[in-house]
Amino acid sequence: MAEKTAVQDVYPDDYSWCYGCGKLNDQGHQFKTRWNGELTETVYTPEPEHTAVPGFVYGGLIASLIDCHGTGSASLALHRKNGHEPGDGHEPPRFVTASLKVDFMKPTPHGTPLRAVGTMEEIHPKKWKVHTEVFAADILCVKGEVTAVVMPESFLKQIKTTSPS
Amino acid sequence: MAEKTAVQDVYPDDYSWCYGCGKLNDQGHQFKTRWNGELTETVYTPEPEHTAVPGFVYGGLIASLIDCHGTGSASLALHRKNGHEPGDGHEPPRFVTASLKVDFMKPTPHGTPLRAVGTMEEIHPKKWKVHTEVFAADILCVKGEVTAVVMPESFLKQIKTTSPS
Numbered sequence: 368m369a370e371k372t373a374v375q376d377v378y379p380d381d382y383s384w385c386y387g388c389g390k391l392n393d394q395g396h397q398f399k400t401r402w403n404g405e406l407t408e409t410v411y412t413p414e415p416e417h418t419a420v421p422g423f424v425y426g427g428l429i430a431s432l433i434d435c436h437g438t439g440s441a442s443l444a445l446h447r448k449n450g451h452e453p454g455d456g457h458e459p460p461r462f463v464t465a466s467l468k469v470d471f472m473k474p475t476p477h478g479t480p481l482r483a484v485g486t487m488e489e490i491h492p493k494k495w496k497v498h499t500e501v502f503a504a505d506i507l508c509v510k511g512e513v514t515a516v517v518m519p520e521s522f523l524k525q526i527k528t529t530s531p532s
Numbered sequence: 533m534a535e536k537t538a539v540q541d542v543y544p545d546d547y548s549w550c551y552g553c554g555k556l557n558d559q560g561h562q563f564k565t566r567w568n569g570e571l572t573e574t575v576y577t578p579e580p581e582h583t584a585v586p587g588f589v590y591g592g593l594i595a596s597l598i599d600c601h602g603t604g605s606a607s608l609a610l611h612r613k614n615g616h617e618p619g620d621g622h623e624p625p626r627f628v629t630a631s632l633k634v635d636f637m638k639p640t641p642h643g644t645p646l647r648a649v650g651t652m653e654e655i656h657p658k659k660w661k662v663h664t665e666v667f668a669a670d671i672l673c674v675k676g677e678v679t680a681v682v683m684p685e686s687f688l689k690q691i692k693t694t695s696p697s
Contacts, residue, residue, distance in 0.1 A: 382585055384584075384585060385583065385585065385590060386584070386590040386593065387590060392581060392583070418549050418550065419549075419628070420550065420687070421546075421549055422690060423687075425550060425552060426628075426632065427593075427595060427597075428551060430599065431593075431595065431596065434592045463639075465635070466633070466634060467591065467595060467632075467634040467636075468631070468634075469595075469632040470630070470631045471628070471629055471631065522588075
């Protein structure tokens with residue numbers, strides 16, 4: 368079975384420069400978020416330099432993972448609500464983060480893939496809350512919550528005037 | 533007048549590998565947090581690749597700035613409470629982040645230095661809350677809150693066994 372399409376792979380090019388998850392940002396993390404049943408999943412293996420202290424993953428990287436996993440999950444959820452799946456030829460909606468909350472429950476070991484798993488809650492048609500659990504080697508290390516909103520028109524206009532493409 | 537010593541410049545080497553603020557992590561951001569009167573300050577200019585969308589700073593980078601600014605500010609506050617200032621020959625205490633909250637109030641423009649300004653609140657002798665405001669060109673764009681705790685002994689022991697130094 369072919370791997371499911373990641374939502375970030377079908378974001379329009381103008382919105383694909385994110386340092387966390389933009390497919391066109393060569394120097395970024397290129398996080399990829401996909402459906403896994405009714406949950407969403409983003410798997411990422413930290414680079415050697417992504418340490419907090421030796422042996423443990425940097426919290427800011429985990430916050431970044433939760434952030435992009437959150438906006439990606441919200442996009443997947445609204446896209447599915449609209450009757451679409453990534454790769455069906457329809458552009459998914461693009462979200463921005465209104466707020467981010469991260470609880471570091473235990474130190475996250477370095478050297479193993481991290482798996483962010485999300486559940487989505489609709490607050491309003493244009494505002495979704497994504498609850499995320501981050502596992503390292505199946506141990507729950509971090510919990511996160513992202514409130515994501517559909518990218519406002521004013522933001523889109525500003526992007527159009529500054530896009531490198 | 534000489535520039536004030538940043539707290540990260542006097543963290544012990546074993547705790548200087550943080551991707552956000554470790555002075556020994558060549559590939560990291562090397563955030564530097566200093567006293568500015570009774571407030572703390574971390575100034576950082578995002579790299580060209582640190583974009584969310586073209587023209588705006590990536591939220592995960594801002595979360596990272598708030599995270600390290602938070603632990604650094606807590607360290608400065610407890611160090612001063614103990615009668616010390618960075619550079620006086622005494623090692624500052626090292627904190628870890630228990631939780632992080634970030635409110636993105638408006639898009640943060642790229643291409644200008646970001647200034648994180650912190651106020652510290654003692655919750656408990658080993659637990660501090662740091663309230664941060666992030667300004668871009670004097671415009672308040674993001675608010676953050678970090679709950680930082682003195683690094684637990686168990687964590688220290690694990691570091692000693694995995695340190696690259």
